[in-house]
Amino acid sequence: RIHLDYWSFPHASPGIGFFEHSDPGDADFGADPEDAFRFRRIRLEMRGDILETMNYRLQIDFAAPGVGEMKDVWVGFKELPGNQDLRIGNQKRPLGLDHLNSSRFNVFLERPFVIETFNSDARRLGITMYGNNSDDSLGWAYGVYNLENIKSDGEYRGDSLQLSGNARLFGSPWYDQTSGGRGYWHWGIAGMVARPDGDSGPVDENSNEARFNTRPEARSESSWLDTGRIAGAEWYEILGFESIVNVGPVQVTGEYQLNWVQRDNTGPDLFYHGAYIYVGYFLTGEHIPYNRGSGTIGRVKPFENFFLVDRCFGGHGTGWGAWQVAARYSYLDVSDADVLGGVGHSITGALNWHWTAYSKLQMNAIYGEIDEHAAVGGFTEGDYFIFGARVAIDF
Amino acid sequence: RIHLDYWSFPHASPGIGFFEHSDPGDADFGADPEDAFRFRRIRLEMRGDILETMNYRLQIDFAAPGVGEMKDVWVGFKELPGNQDLRIGNQKRPLGLDHLNSSRFNVFLERPFVIETFNSDARRLGITMYGNNSDDSLGWAYGVYNLENIKSDGEYRGDSLQLSGNARLFGSPWYDQTSGGRGYWHWGIAGMVARPDGDSGPVDENSNEARFNTRPEARSESSWLDTGRIAGAEWYEILGFESIVNVGPVQVTGEYQLNWVQRDNTGPDLFYHGAYIYVGYFLTGEHIPYNRGSGTIGRVKPFENFFLVDRCFGGHGTGWGAWQVAARYSYLDVSDADVLGGVGHSITGALNWHWTAYSKLQMNAIYGEIDEHAAVGGFTEGDYFIFGARVAIDF
């Protein structure tokens, strides 16, 4: 998997510069976001079975080759009673839809505010049981996870284990087998109960994992919406709802998530929430497939691949691939009481050109506003326009 | 190869906290060891032949994906006269048995004190000749190595080459072919002569490699037994003895190693030594195979794999894998004259559940004592209880 990005920031109001470069000690304090070319993903992967009853996956990302990052690294038991599989290791924790979709298949370049904020980077060290009923019309996943992201050091060290319990139940009551899955309705509900270490201090190896932050649905340098580590956080609970309706080339998808944070006497309890909805349409008539087993979307197969070659007998041969347009509205509120992470609104337009089932060019144009943010350089709000493009292949 | 660990430190006397967090400038000076979940090994590997007469191995560990570590990276010539092979590159230097055993096959989670101390991390850049007599009843390995561990930077730079010469001779005078190797006696003797740079200063690129240290046979953060870099060290010589007696499901293995260090007029010569012995027993009757060519133990194959699956015709199918219990006593003395690295005793109980030949769950319970340690925070001794568990697969 190779994803190569270009990100441009043609407009950013002054406040955005302070959210991007927020350290008063730096020379670039308050400077505008700068454009970037970057590899977003470069993954080496191995997967396979261990005899008949076990399997594994090992995936390391070298988009920044100087510092690799752990992705899926797990060991599994297959075909357990109840049509279930068990996986132990670093893996996506079940919460919401968009993060469980592979980055290879998602309609937009970056995930919505609420998804990145409440399930940041998705993968954690833990143990998950996956299951389905006999006709795959219903599925579930539940497990226990450590809250710390160990993508760089492969280790959580700390006496406060900072665990979460997660569960997701989903179904596809309508799935049109006859047309090969061109029509379906997916629903899902997920929950997470987490026990962060809000009191961790300099004697502890671990940090307080009660923090909710996200970039502006684009690869800026910093998180423009950010609660910081919430001192005194003792518990938080997230509840999420998801739905996909797909009718041939048209798909409408939305999610809503709520997050309650309890603190010790450091401050009052907090409530955060966010949502998104998108509509996608294939100009060339393809559809977004659905995987009933995992409750996620799958690989788009163009009716005709993109090619432009010399023919042996003279002249050129051409094909035009699959073309998809999409629009997304996204909302996040992580400002409550004394913790002012900001409130964000964002609208994204997308144009996806699928060259083949394994390669595509994606383009996003994003307009967004942030307000109710804790003051940085005197600014509590800002608005921005961002353009992003990606060449994406997998193999 | 994926090894995923859990380490817990339910008991540690006050001194242990100071050996674990020994820097008076840190906020956690003297704090108790903290529990950890961590990947111990995640390895990407290539190996193969170059035409008929050469071979190679390339192995990088990404357990902490942010900083890869070099493991076996060598180029070899095969089938040389005298039934020998030559390997050039980063490889295990011959000294002792337990470090030459693959971490995939070892009976205990971590290697004994004396093995880790006198042959820390085992692999060094060097050149080794491996050979066997015609019926494999006798084998040898000898070579020259750089003393610095180049696992992170792939480079030794320094005018003082800091080399060692190592050699190991081993045999298996009794090996019961009829039973497929369920009975055997292995003996071995190894030696190492090393020339560290005890006078390296700030003008030199290299550091003094005369240091002997080890963790408590568990993945603590720090080395609890540690001589530090021994100033003025000019030479050291290690002699090691090893033995395995295996009778069906029972194995008794032990090693003893002696280490003499000579210094310039910085201080008197030093003598260190250590030993271990373990007994293992398969409740389910399997045995630990032996590789006569390399003089190391091999892969355990359960009589019946572990599985728990739904049967097509109803009911569950089950298998219980192989179960092994083992106990180890370990001893190390790296305190002599003015260099007080500590004296350690350790007892480990092990329970190994082999799911298949390629996957297992290992559990260790460790009780140990350290004394004669240079005072840290006023403490020269301590005792501890540690519990460790590992899910291990290879492929």
Add this chain to the structure above:
Amino acid sequence: RIHLDYWSFPHASPGIGFFEHSDPGDADFGADPEDAFRFRRIRLEMRGDILETMNYRLQIDFAAPGVGEMKDVWVGFKELPGNQDLRIGNQKRPLGLDHLNSSRFNVFLERPFVIETFNSDARRLGITMYGNNSDDSLGWAYGVYNLENIKSDGEYRGDSLQLSGNARLFGSPWYDQTSGGRGYWHWGIAGMVARPDGDSGPVDENSNEARFNTRPEARSESSWLDTGRIAGAEWYEILGFESIVNVGPVQVTGEYQLNWVQRDNTGPDLFYHGAYIYVGYFLTGEHIPYNRGSGTIGRVKPFENFFLVDRCFGGHGTGWGAWQVAARYSYLDVSDADVLGGVGHSITGALNWHWTAYSKLQMNAIYGEIDEHAAVGGFTEGDYFIFGARVAIDF
């Protein structure tokens, strides 16, 4: 690909110590270069096709496993009209011959002064069109690239894009098909126009990429010839000429490159240039193959591989591989006006022992002089003798 090096510096005049260790704040300021054993290249690689019309290459180097480096990471479209291929991603920018030759095939251990200086590390993020005429007697490559080397972080961030346009045209008017390419003449001409950000300051994410530097055709720690980042540089243009004449076992290869740098009113414009020429000869009669499609040299195949094995019926079997000698003269002048990067002359003798087509031992002896260097520790010149050896395999 595994390359394992030994580098020794038996002679270095006092000035060389200051070029090697040039920081007055360091304890080793002015100290002699120190010898080194090091892995020069350890590469993991994947390459393949995406259906019929696309391809990709993914190559990461772990010679220093703690910090991986990006090499070729690109996505391509094949068989475009005009007999052309398009590649997007991190790839070698077309300029000169020696850097486009694979490190697996080059005759000397390290590339000549002028090649490393004007096309440092060669690979950049960009887009290249490769093409050939119908009988491969003519070829071309042209493209646009970012100037920053993103080998470690996979990202260029900065509003000044710092681009270059590169183009190379080459031909092989004489290529002796009958003898399998034992005789040929290759010529090439290449140009590069670059727009560095000579005014980048602390507010910018990016650094000024107008810098020309190189090691002494050996793996010293530092660049002994180095202009530093040239303040105020606005543009630079490079022109390069290349030629190979090969007659059976003899090859004569040379290149000449000129570099004009324009500055704003920081200082006057600058002119740099350099050249090299080498002669190689196979004592055993083989030849260096030539790839007409890419205009670069290829893999040497020994008439007889090197081996030394026991024969089944007694006695040894032996083969002696291919033996090649070569000599190179190299020159670089990066001192002009107030920017005194130094003037270097270097003579290298090489002995290459090809064990097989995929493995070899290379040895270089290098004598060189540097003068007109900006004073470091009071020295503006120096001379040195270096010895290097490499075991190189690929697979």
